[in-house]
Amino acid sequence: SQQGEEDPQALSIQEGENATMNCSYKTSINNLQWYRQNSGRGLVHLILIRSNEREKHSGRLRVTLDTSKKSSSLLITASRAADTASYFCATDRTGNQFYFGTGTSLTVIP
């Protein structure tokens, strides 16, 4: 069964704006990962945050994790048209078996 649920399902913004998407999950986790999927392609790993971490940065990406609320957010700053893709969170309980959410479809308008 899926654990992560992303919100919103779809997001449309202008180039240069920030994009924020959220992920909620149901049970305790070891790690949470964010992936990107461009149309017609496989998923690409973006960032991993462990359950004992609260925030992590990678380039224009910022991920937060609130284990008390069982939620995570992915912030993409200064968005670009190339950021247009679907974004998935993946949660794990066992360390290697990740459950993916249904994704947020992000459109960045040039």
Added chain:
Amino acid sequence: DAGVIQSPRHEVTEMGQEVTLRCKPISGHNSLFWYRQTMMRGLELLIYFNNNVPIDDSGMPEDRFSAKMPNASFSTLKIQPSEPRDSAVYFCASSLSWAYNEQFFGPGTRLTVL
């Protein structure tokens, strides 16, 4: 490194036919995963292997689905007989080790069962 390789990229078959999807993981990766993606159900984990051994196949929908990993560099997912509801994109992914590692996805196989 060529990344995870899947074949074929597209498969169109008729209901009742056998379908075999193939995957070559990244060299040195010990874990391999098969996923199915549809609009309705999203991305579902079907089965995963660690060191060529199936660890959890609870996501395999029916007995019509079977997966093998005869060696560290090759895995197959077979559907026999195929049904229209099996139409989906099937992804293979591999990761470096058992725990806490990112997964590298292949480009997927788009299966259409008529």
